[in-house]
Amino acid sequence: MSKFLSKEASRLAPYTPGEQPTDAQYIKLNTNESPFPPAPKVVKALSRAEVLKLNLYSDPTCGRLVEAIAKRYELQSENVITGNGSDEILAFAFRAFCGEGKGLAYADITYGFYKSQVALFGLDAKVIPLREDFTLNVDDYMDFPGTIVIANPNAPTGMTVSRVDIQRLLEADPDRVVIVDEAYVDFGAESCVPLIYRYDNLLVVQTMSKSRSLAGGRVGFALGSPELISALNRVKYSFNPYNVGRLSIVAGAAAVEDEDYFQTCTAAIRNNRKWTVRELEALGFTVLPSQANFIFAKSDKLPGGELYQKLKENGILVRWFDADRIRDYIRITIGSLEQMAALVDEIARLLEEV
Structure with a gap:
């Protein structure tokens, strides 16, 4: 660790991205990109005309994109509001709606x-465990007075929370912001966008x-009341x-x-997901019910880490998390x-070799 690193930076908990090999030797099913x-x-x-404009700054309002x-x-x-991927939008939101006297609540098994960001901004956080079956129950969040963020569908499980339950959270305390991270909503889940005009404390984040199919383009956005969007722009124009x-x-x-x-x-993707789940279940796998472009699955015959490693050795990349409760699972992009x-x-x- 560098001797020049500040105490604040030394306390950070950097996110670990999925492997991004520079060669083409792998079937890449580890980072939830589109095929x-x-x-x-x-x-x-x-x-070519657009490329020739790269000598000029981009529109800070992103007007064309915002209008679309x-x-x-x-x-x-x-x-x-638009951002450099939804990660930047989330960072704007955590900075805008969390801070002294106002913490952040999120699930124990969710987007890392x-x-x-909690570490980066020095926020107080309440980590709320998913239920034993990996479902997120909004009743566990009802009494939290700060900002709440829910990945819906959740990552890495792919499981969802109903719009009705999100609505209950919004109504329980109109003075707190509920951020619904809908990075994977387009693969079958129920979006909360229709609730935006009804609840000024709802922020929906998408990518x-x-x-x-624009992972390399880094385009994210948030949808919410004008007051929430104005708060995010206040952070944006203070940063980039x-x-x-x-x-x-x-x-x-x-x-x-x-x-x-x-x-x-x-x-x-939905059709390919259905096919893959059926085939893996036929091989004895347990597969959580997913509405995302990935599935979370485990085999009783091979531990998650070993299965991940063997697949990698044979040219297929999936994601494995060496963490409590989910160590036996692998996440597979569809x-x-x-x-x-x-x-x-x-x-x-591989199972035949066991």
């Missing part, structure tokens, strides 16, 4: 970025990394006004406008049907 290329409208929009998102979700521009690049603004707007491609890709068939075949072969 499909960006939409045709995105490719067309990223013209607002139209898609039947909201107004003042209900939308929340813990990292274009998964369902719109030009937070979304020119090409990402263009790509994001085009991706939102290519609705047919979006529907085709998300339907394919890719193309060909990729999933290769995974199932390799797992079947």
